[in-house]
Amino acid sequence: MLEALSYFATSWLNPELLALTALGTFLGIYVGAIPGLSVTMAVSILISFTFSWEVNNALCLMVGIYMGGVYGGSRTAILLNIPGAPSAIATALDGYPMAQKGEAGRAIGLSTVMSVIGGFVGIIVLSVAAPTVSEFAIKFQPRDYLMLGLIGILLVGSLSGESLSKGIFAGALGVLIGTVGLDPLTAEERFTFGVVELWNGINPVAVMIGMFGIAEALNQLHHLDKTAIKQKVDKIVPSWKDIKKYLPLSLQSSSIGVVVGSLPGTGGDIAALMAYDQAKRSTKNPEVPFGKGAKEGLIAPEAANNAAVGGAYIPMLTLGIPGDAVTAVFIGALFIHGLNPGPMLLTEQPDMFWFTVGNLTLANIFVLIFGLTGIKLFAKIVEMPKGILIPLIFLLSIVGAYAINNSIADIWWMLGFGVLGYFMKQYGYQVGPVILGVILSRLIDENWRRAIMSEREDMGSLFINLFASPLSIVLFVAICLIFISQTPIWTKWLKPKLSRG
Amino acid sequence: MKKFLASTLAVLSLASTTAMAADYPSKDIQGVIQWGAGGSTDTVMRSVSPLAEKVLGEDIVLTNKTGGVGAIATKYVYSRKADGYTLLMGAENPQMYKVLGLSPIDYSDMIPISILARGTPIFVANNDAPYNNMAELIEYAKANPGKVKSGSTGKGGMTSIVMAMLQSQVKLDFTMIPYDGDGPALTALQGGAVDIMPAVLGAAIEHIRAGRMKVIGLVDVAANDLLPGVTPITDTLPGMKSYLPWGPFFGVFVKKGTPEAAVAKLSEAFHTGAESEDFKALMKKRGFTVMGTSGKEAVDFLESYRSVSSWLVYDAGFAKHSPEKFGIKRPE
Numbered sequence: 110m111l112e113a114l115s116y117f118a119t120s121w122l123n124p125e126l127l128a129l130t131a132l133g134t135f136l137g138i139y140v141g142a143i144p145g146l147s148v149t150m151a152v153s154i155l156i157s158f159t160f161s162w163e164v165n166n167a168l169c170l171m172v173g174i175y176m177g178g179v180y181g182g183s184r185t186a187i188l189l190n191i192p193g194a195p196s197a198i199a200t201a202l203d204g205y206p207m208a209q210k211g212e213a214g215r216a217i218g219l220s221t222v223m224s225v226i227g228g229f230v231g232i233i234v235l236s237v238a239a240p241t242v243s244e245f246a247i248k249f250q251p252r253d254y255l256m257l258g259l260i261g262i263l264l265v266g267s268l269s270g271e272s273l274s275k276g277i278f279a280g281a282l283g284v285l286i287g288t289v290g291l292d293p294l295t296a297e298e299r300f301t302f303g304v305v306e307l308w309n310g311i312n313p314v315a316v317m318i319g320m321f322g323i324a325e326a327l328n329q330l331h332h333l334d335k336t337a338i339k340q341k342v343d344k345i346v347p348s349w350k351d352i353k354k355y356l357p358l359s360l361q362s363s364s365i366g367v368v369v370g371s372l373p374g375t376g377g378d379i380a381a382l383m384a385y386d387q388a389k390r391s392t393k394n395p396e397v398p399f400g401k402g403a404k405e406g407l408i409a410p411e412a413a414n415n416a417a418v419g420g421a422y423i424p425m426l427t428l429g430i431p432g433d434a435v436t437a438v439f440i441g442a443l444f445i446h447g448l449n450p451g452p453m454l455l456t457e458q459p460d461m462f463w464f465t466v467g468n469l470t471l472a473n474i475f476v477l478i479f480g481l482t483g484i485k486l487f488a489k490i491v492e493m494p495k496g497i498l499i500p501l502i503f504l505l506s507i508v509g510a511y512a513i514n515n516s517i518a519d520i521w522w523m524l525g526f527g528v529l530g531y532f533m534k535q536y537g538y539q540v541g542p543v544i545l546g547v548i549l550s551r552l553i554d555e556n557w558r559r560a561i562m563s564e565r566e567d568m569g570s571l572f573i574n575l576f577a578s579p580l581s582i583v584l585f586v587a588i589c590l591i592f593i594s595q596t597p598i599w600t601k602w603l604k605p606k607l608s609r610g
Numbered sequence: 611m612k613k614f615l616a617s618t619l620a621v622l623s624l625a626s627t628t629a630m631a632a633d634y635p636s637k638d639i640q641g642v643i644q645w646g647a648g649g650s651t652d653t654v655m656r657s658v659s660p661l662a663e664k665v666l667g668e669d670i671v672l673t674n675k676t677g678g679v680g681a682i683a684t685k686y687v688y689s690r691k692a693d694g695y696t697l698l699m700g701a702e703n704p705q706m707y708k709v710l711g712l713s714p715i716d717y718s719d720m721i722p723i724s725i726l727a728r729g730t731p732i733f734v735a736n737n738d739a740p741y742n743n744m745a746e747l748i749e750y751a752k753a754n755p756g757k758v759k760s761g762s763t764g765k766g767g768m769t770s771i772v773m774a775m776l777q778s779q780v781k782l783d784f785t786m787i788p789y790d791g792d793g794p795a796l797t798a799l800q801g802g803a804v805d806i807m808p809a810v811l812g813a814a815i816e817h818i819r820a821g822r823m824k825v826i827g828l829v830d831v832a833a834n835d836l837l838p839g840v841t842p843i844t845d846t847l848p849g850m851k852s853y854l855p856w857g858p859f860f861g862v863f864v865k866k867g868t869p870e871a872a873v874a875k876l877s878e879a880f881h882t883g884a885e886s887e888d889f890k891a892l893m894k895k896r897g898f899t900v901m902g903t904s905g906k907e908a909v910d911f912l913e914s915y916r917s918v919s920s921w922l923v924y925d926a927g928f929a930k931h932s933p934e935k936f937g938i939k940r941p942e
Contacts, residue, residue, distance in 0.1 A: 153647035153656075157672055160660040247801040251787075291678050294788040296712070296764050305685055305713075309677030373797050429816050430797050437648030437793070445657045447888075449895065451816025515673065555790070562787050563803065565756055 116463035119165065120471055126169045130468060133173020134475035140174060141181025142193045144318045145509025148178035149434040156442050164446035169468055171442065175435050176472035179377060179418055180224045180480060183411055187216045188490050189502055191322035191509070195313060196377035196414040198544055199385035201321055202268070203399065203406030210402055211338040214488040218345040219404060220411040221480030222352060223359050227412030228473040230363035231370065231419020235426070236466045242420075243427040246371045248580060251559035252571065254374050256584040258553035261379055261545070263591050264386040268541035270400065275538045283546020284553075286311055293555055306518055313547045314513050315523040318506045320540040323527025326502040328534055333495050340488040346481060351404075358388060358405055359412040366413030370420025374556075376433035377417035378548055384413030390594075415476075419469065426462050428452045634694055634872040635668040641862075642673055642687050644680035644700040649791065650729075650813060650896075654860045655699040657892055658726060661883030666875065670697070679703045679766065681713040688715050692865040694872030697723065702858040705916040706766040709923055709938070711930030716916070720863040721873055722908035724880035727898040728859045729810040730834060731772050733827035733843075734796070734818065739805050744827040744846040747806065748780055755783035761795035761807035762786045765928050768858045769795075771919050772808035772829055774926035775856075779847045799823055810858055811836065811897035830855055836897050852941065853918050859901070861908070877904040917941045 120126040140151045152171050159167035182197030187204035200220065207216040234242060249257075262280065269276015289300045290310025301307040362384035369380035388399075388409035395403045421432030429451030431437035443450040448458060455462055490498070510523035530540045564570045575585045641659060645651040652674060659670045675683040680703040687698040698720060707713040733744065741747040751758050762769040769792075776782070787804050789795035792813045798804050800822055808829065815836060817823050828840045831854045844850050862880050864873065883889055884902035893900045903911060918941050920933040933940070 149647055153652070153674065154672075156656050157660055160657070247797055249801060250803045251798075293790045294764065296679055296710075296766070305678070305682065308682055373794065424797075428800070428822070430800075431648065431793070434647070437646075439648075441648040441653040441656065444653050444896070445892070447892065449816055452820035452822050453816060514675070559787050559789075559803075562785065563759060565785055 112459075113463045116460040117467035117470075119460075119464050120169055120468045126165060126468075127471070129166055129169040130173045130471050131475050133170040134177035134472050135173075135479050137174035137177025137179075138181035138184070138476070138479055141178035141197075142184040143509060143512070144185060144191045144193050144322065144505065145314060145512035147194060147314075147513075148175055149438060150512075151178065152435055152438045152442075156438065156445060159442075160445065164443070164448065165464065167442065167446065168439075168465070171439065172465065172468045173472045173475065175439075176228065176415075176418060176469060176476055177479070179414055180221070180228075180411075180476045182414070183220045183224070184217065184487065185505070186321075187220065187407075188213060188487060189322060189498075189505070190325040191318055191502065191506060194378075195317060195544075195548060196381050196417070197410070198317060198321075198378065198541075198548075199381045199410035200407060200414075202385065202541060203401075203403050205325075206400070206402035207404075207407065208340075208488075208491050209338065211340050212402070213340050213491045214342045214345045214484050215347070216407055217484045217487060218481065219347050219351075220407055221477060222347055223355070223408045223411045224415040224480070225473055225477045226352075226356075226359050227363045227366055227415035228418060228469070228476065230360065230412070231367050231416035231422075232466060232469050232473065233419075234367045234416075235419040235422050235469070236463075239423045239427050239462075242367070242371050243424045243430075245580075246368075246373065246424055246432075247428065247430065248578070249372055249374065250578070250581070251556045251563060252574060253578075253581055253584055254372075254552060254556040255560050256575075256581070256588055257369075257372075257375065257379075258549050258556060259588055260584070260591065261383060261549045262553065263588070263595075264382055264545055265542045266595050267386050267389045267399070268539055268545060270539045271537055276542045279533065279538050279540070280542035280546045283316075283543040283548075284550040285546075286316060286543070287313070287547045287550025288554060293551065294558060306516075309514075311522055311547075312513050312519055313544070315510050315519045316526045316547050317544050318509050319523040319526030319528075320530035320533075320543055322502055322506040322509075323524060324530030324534055324540060326499045326506075327527065327531040329495055329499055335495075337492045337494065337498075340492055342485045342488055345484050355404065355408050358392070359408050361391070362388060362409040362412040363416035366416030367420040367423075369413075370417025371423040371432050373424055373430050373432060374552065376421065377414040379552070380417040380420075381410035381414040382545060382548070384409040390591075415473075422465065422469070425450070426465060427455060429454065634869070634875055635666050637695065638669045638671050639666065639695050639697060640673065641670045641697045641699050642675050642683045644676070644683040644698070644703070645674070646676045647674050649793070650810070651699065651701045651860055654726060654893075654898075655862075658880065658883040658889055661886050661889060662876075662879040665879035665882045672699075679712065679764065681707060681715075684715055685713060687863070688719065688865055690865065692867035692869075694864055694868045694876060696864070697876070698863040699860075700863065701860055702768070702915060702919075703766070705912065706771075706919055706923065708936045709920045709929040709931050709933050710766045712766070717861075717863060717912050718916070719866055721866055721868055722904055722912060723862040723864060723873065723876045724884060725859055725861040725901045725903045725908045725911060726880065726884050727893050727900050729812050729857045729898050730855075731768060731808055731829040731857055732811050732814065732825055732837070732840075733772075733806060733829065734799065734809050734814050734823045735806045735826045736799055736802060736804075737822070737824055738802070739824075739826075742824065742826060743841075744843055747826055748782065748846075751782040751784065756785055758782075758784050758806060759804045760784045760786055761792075761799055761804040762788050763790070763792055763795060764788050766923060768792075768810065769808045770926075770928070771856075771922055774922040775829070775850060775853050776847075777926060778922065779849045796823070815897045829857075834897075853922065856915065856918055857899075859911075859915070860898075880904075914941070 182193035186201035
């Protein structure tokens with residue numbers, strides 16, 4: 110125990126490590142905030158950069174970037190409606206409307222505190238239940254991933270705004286966009302029309318930047334004469350009362366975040382979207398409706414995506430299986446530094462586990478510190494005259510789209526989807542379901558096919574196997590419940606009966 | 611006049627290439643990695659590059675250009691100038707592009723700077739599987755056709771070629787379940803979604819050491835130090851000898867036409883990297899055999915890999931084109 114504590118405190122007591130963690134977190138917030146610059150990219154660049162460093166120094170910097178980066182994605186989502194990363198998509202849904210009402214400062218303050226709470230939940234689960242959670246996580250069969258994807262796609266119901274049919278159309282468009290490229294299972298070309306550049310598919314981040322950032326900027330052109338709303342910059346740090354009030358929601362969202370983050374096939378983006386959906390379902394009477402600037406809609410995804418960080422570390426540290434793209438790079442880094450990232454790491458290098466836990470905790474504290482400073486300045490961005498702000502959004506979107514893969518083609522995609530998103534909004538189609546479709550397309554596509562291949566193309570035995578494990582039963586029941594609760598059977602018939610009873 | 615201009619330009623450009631070759635490298639070199647961050651190709655390249663940088667005296671800027679089983683990166687490097695400033699850092703996949711109809715460019719259109727290391731394929735199985743070696747697996751699969759689920763990484767991937775080798779010796783009915791990479795497939799193996807899988811030793815070694823999966827076959831002609839007590843597959847299936855030793859590899863390549871001085875300098879740099887104790891220790895621990903070959907030896911190795919794999923895939927019936935079309939000879 111004492112030993113664990115000393116490993117835990119390694120990065121806290123060593124000034125050099127402390128400074129590197131702080132630096133990493135600070136950089137991470139900005140890497141995360143700039144759309145197109147991803148944490149995965151930053152961390153893999155650091156691998157070669159820190160090649161000759163001590164392993165602990167390198168890890169401190171990288172962990173900081175990871176923690177800060179996941180949080181940083183919310184910044185541009187709230188201020189400019191451009192999610193810095195896919196895990197901040199759900200944040201934009203209510204964060205941006207808040208900023209438009211002059212509450213950018215409060216939104217950032219709230220998202221910071223909730224991210225930190227989420228981060229801590231992730232770290233606590235990592236430190237007390239890592240082996241159990243990882244054994245659970247690898248038990249997920251293709252059919253379970255399929256059902257998880259289906260639960261995700263049911264979110265279209267929450268995201269489609271005024272018209273469900275338009276939402277379903279938008280979601281289907283997203284799924285279609287997601288299928289472009291070489292089929293991940295057979296490497297056959299799909300919708301590529303013989304163009305090699307399309308083999309890689311259309312980058313979801315390019316779609317995201319276009320549909321959110323550019324579409325909104327184009328939309329703002331209609332309101333050029335409107336003066337920007339004065340931002341309220343007092344009470345930025347949420348009151349203790351508020352934190353207490355939203356604590357149950359943030360804990361619920363964090364739990365979703367940890368579990369979804371720990372699954373090797375899903376990450377923070379899906380976690381945040383699922384938490385948003387769950388919040389919308391479980392919040393009875395929000396002060397402000399969801400999609401119009403509900404605090405609950407901001408809290409849920411922010412708590413979930415930072416909790417997913419701790420979650421992603423769970424299979425990585427216990428089994429050597431990455432929980433997401435960033436932890437995959439961490440495994441590479443450990444390997445290069447001469448450690449054996451694998452299921453033996455815990456026994457051979459027990460220090461590594463507690464060092465990482467301590468380091469994540471430290472980085473999470475730095476997120477709180479850096480997150481809450483400079484908010485006033487950032488909130489002013491929204492107050493900028495539109496004539497300056499809109500070109501800036503364009504610039505940021507273009508740079509971001511290029512940065513994804515250093516490819517000009519991504520800029521064109523981004524701009525194209527921006528224009529498409531603009532017209533969709535004009536005709537009452539929400540862009541949220543499109544992104545949802547793009548993100549979930551592959552998860553559902555791959556796992557549906559794997560699931561049915563495992564049963565040798567027999568639908569009957571696939572259905573029977575839905576009841577083969579407790580996990581599958583729970584997921585199947587969840588899908589049925591979500592589905593029924595959204596249909597007339599429930600609202601017209603079952604619900605009144607139940608409430609009367 | 612026009613002619614004069616053209617020839618002057620030609621001479622000038624020629625002069626500039628030679629000048630460039632003489633003081634190569636005079637600027638940053640771009641290294642394009644075929645596979646994603648954190649994968650085995652990525653880690654190998656990111657660990658060898660800093661060592662090569664020391665010799666070259668210039669930075670190697672690494673980028674991951676993933677997709678199309680590496681064909682996108684390959685095509686990209688091929689589209690650049692053959693000046694030695696763009697390196698392709700890849701795995702074995704391009705050698706199958708032609709027969710699979712994925713791309714008209716493979717390593718025969720490139721110059722190998724260095725084949726860094728080679729992996730050994732093995733068969734792993736879920737701990738609960740009722741077989742412990744290849745003979746038992748074959749017997750079980752024969753008695754239960756279609757019941758054994760095998761992880762795979764797509765047509766032309768390492769798993770499909772090893773499976774084709776096995777099928778060429780004994781016809782078995784496996785249910786193949788594709789994954790995008792051996793990492794996710796090995797995870798699925800531990801979770802019970804697949805029963806067996808051909809994998810590179812390096813990718814599975816840590817899981818084997820921890821007892822999370824078992825080795826049931828070593829696809830090589832001789833026993834391996836890292837796997838005590840596991841007999842080579844040729845003991846069970848002597849016919850496999852004609853294909854082995856065979857295995858996936860990692861190498862650094864430049865486009866054909868790159869000045870010789872640049873090729874020599876790069877080869878020297880990457881050999882120094884591959885020969886360093888750090889790199890060797892790293893590779894050994896992960897079950898990779900360090901090769902560090904270049905020149906004719908590397909070309910022969912590449913050709914032999916291409917011919918064995920292409921014909922296997924063709925005979926197994928999932929090639930788009932006959933290897934003959936590209937002048938790939940059937941291995942003797």
